[in-house]
Amino acid sequence: MPGIDAFLQRLFGSANERKIKRFWTTVKEINELEPRFKPMTDEELQAMTPAFKERLANGETLEDILPEAFAVVREAAQRTLGQRHFDVQLVGGMVLHYGNIAEMKTGEGKTLVATLAVYLNALAGEGVHVVTVNDYLAKRDSDWMGQIYRFLGLTVGVIVHGLSDEERRANYAADITYGTNNEFGFDYLRDNMKYSIDTMVQRGHSYVIVDEVDSILIDEARTPLIISGPTEDLTEQYRKVDALIPSLIPPKRQGKDVPPEEKGDYELDEKQRQVTLTDQGNEHMVQLLREAGLLSHGDLYDIDNISLVHFVNQSLKAHKLFQKDKDYIVKNNEVIIIDEFTGRMMQGRRFSEGLHQALEAKEGVTVQPENVTLASITFQNYFRLYDKLAGMTGTAMTEAGEFMDIYNLEVMEIPTNLPVKREDFDDEVYRTFDEKNEAVIKLIEEAQKRGQPVLVGTTSIEKSEHLSDLLKKRKIVHAVLNARYHEQEAQIVAQAGRPGQVTIATNMAGRGTDIQLGGNADMRIKQELGGIVDQDELARRAAEIRAEVAAHKERVIAAGGLYIIGTERHESRRIDNQLRGRSGRQGDPGASKFFLSLQDDLMRIFGSERMDAVLTRLGLQEGEAITHPWVNKALEKAQQKVEARNFEIRKQILKYDNVLNDQRKVIFEQRKVIMQSDDVSDEIKEYRATVVEELVERHIPPKAYAEQWDAAGLHQEIIDIFGLDLPIVEWTKEEGIADEEVRERVLKEVETRAAERTANFTVELMRYVEKAILLQTLDHLWREHIINLEHLRQYVGLRGYGQRDPLNEYKGEAFELFESLLSRLRIDVIRQLMHVVINTEQPPPEMPHDEPRQMIATKPEFGGAEAGQGGEPDPYRGQRTIVNRERDVAVDPNDPSTWGKVQRNAPCPCGSGRKFKHCHGALV
Structure with a gap:
């Protein structure tokens, strides 16, 4: 196109010109196709979609049909919306198709640009996701741009908060699905908490275009998405501690060389968003807690009082770091978070780790109970699941390095359709x-x-x-x-x-x-x-x-x-x-x-x-x-320092989450394999053999002397796990017996008992029970593992004082915890299968759940605070009991149906000596 190259050279310089220049040949090709498609009837134009699909099925690539597909979309947009794509918009569409970020100025029509790449990639039939920053834009764009797609014979779905499982599944099954980053991320987590492939809503991660990509992949990526469930109610503790915070003495002066008498009870660092008690403040807080009857013995930091430290720290943050009408507002007896980047209310989102409860206590509204993590993922690791990722925004060049470093995305600045005439004053x-x-x-x-x-x-x-x-x-x-x-x-x-x-x-x-x-x-x-x-x-x-x-x-x-x-x-x-x-x-x-x-x-x-x-x-x-221009430069440097600090925070979070992500992939993949299988008896048989081998090796180590054997300990563990009273002690007294012989005898008895139980309960029922217990136990231990990793990450940072790299320490210990999880999984699954009592009068329930479990999908806020989408009873999660429990019946340790409701932390009625939640309670 005459003069375009010179225009780009003059406006953007040679670097960006080299990136964009190669697309203009294709733009010319698309323009030359316009006379071919313009005279077509609507029916003829619509027939191009099945024709494209057929060509793809016959071996052509998306790149082969790109010029024609773009020309078809341009013509369809003109007929449905009355809008014709500018040439620069065609360039933007190609940038998106090839998996890059298109930076386009406000008003250049990014929403329309996306239709080009969306239509082309939707022809592959694997589903295209378009991510927007809020439900309003998701609905608006799916209706508005959906006119083009529907005209051309493609289906369009939209994912917003409040949809049922069935509605979500139908919308994800569409050729093109619009939705918010939070909803897509939470659906992924929920899908990996399901008990049947049929109940999962997403169908894969092929191609995604992220609108306002800097806001979603940079600003919001500092903190993960979290799905949490309820824990014990500690709301009164927050209220009592909150009442003490105003009594603390504020600092007269801030800084390193300030004398102790002027430091007050706490130090406030706004730059790092931290507030901590001084030595004087610790003493004052201990006195206040004792007077309030909250601290009965010891110091504030004694191991018995560690939960009080949590309440004090969060209440202190709520009062000194978070401002009403800036960080949150109070509306309808609720504390509602305000997004610092968009100024919007984040309805249904909550800060985590007790900070939201502390804010509720501060503002005198109803304090909601805390929650524990059930599943989590960062936006970085969620969006890297996609085979091809692209984005568009008006401002991405300032973060081009981070996009390339974290997501391998190149930022390309698309020229404006008309020259910018705005005057920017100093x-x-x-x-x-x-x-x-x-x-x-x-x-x-x-x-x-x-x-x-x-x-x-x-x-x-x-x-x-x-x-x-x-x-x-x-x-x-x-x-x-x-x-x-x-x-x-x-x-x-x-x-x-x-x-x-x-x-x-x-x-x-x-x-x-x-x-x-x-x-x-x-x-x-x-x-x-x-x-x-x-x-x-x-x-x-x-x-x-x-x-x-x-x-x-x-x-x-x-x-x-x-x-x-x-x-x-x-x-x-x-x-x-x-x-x-x-x-x-x-x-x-x-x-x-x-x-x-x-x-x-x-x-x-x-x-x-x-x-x-x-x-x-x-x-x-x-x-x-x-x-003066120098002032602008100085301010820009200050902003660059803040941006660099935030980049380091995001990189650090990602390094730690990558450790969890590797483990998450293993667990989620394993869950999917289990869900897809109707028969997991081979895995269960392998578990039994491994558990026996580990038990014998622990109590009768190879090459150990007979007097070093712990036959009594092995005997007790086999009773506890397998329900078998075997003469282990007598066996070990036999002359010439070795650990291999003991292992073979134990395994033979275990397999015999397993076969008897299968015969008693029917093969069909036992296969169902094996699968249900395996999934439920895996979920239970995975949730505990996530919490353990959270705690590990909190205190592993202290290793830095000992000249050890906290990240390496975290990796090593996280691996050990994961190995421990797999070992516990085998033992817990086998123990439950060998002890579970099944009511054979009832047919086996279907695997999809039907008992909703109260859950909150949350997204943490920077600095340990969390925020998230949700807050209502969640229909996507629940675990079906596999035993028939009834009330008002005498408790029989061998018949769980007589136990009624058992507290999670109470001893299990079966007599195993374990807590109910770690024994038969893992079935619920």
């Missing part, structure tokens, strides 16, 4: 908040007078509402967009480009709605003319609105386009760029400027003292600002 830095706010309001007033729309970006709800109050005092009409007004979000954003409109927004990532100069005509027609039935009247009024919007657009363009005002710099440059990118879409004019003060969090935490001293020496007067 930042203005003021001494105080008040001076900065005054300057912001002055600029808003100037813009409003000339009819220029203004979008003001803030970093928290509190700051947006404070600015709103100041504007009200000046009688400046405006709209506020933050978590409190989530419902009106689309309408507020859509009309933010009207002449003189002032909109205050808390973060602008992933809003999914373009700000159109003059306003959004389609949205206005939908809102204002929804009740009109008469078609002529409707058409007339719609034409009036479109003419009015067009006139408004001309007026706004004359005034300079949308003006972006940032009231603070965010820790991440990408968030600032996302805000800026709202202006100057599709060649529109625009402007942007950031206002800062030395009291801003970023400036205050990252070295404002030195800058304050410099500004004082320069004689900066009140109300004056410093504006």
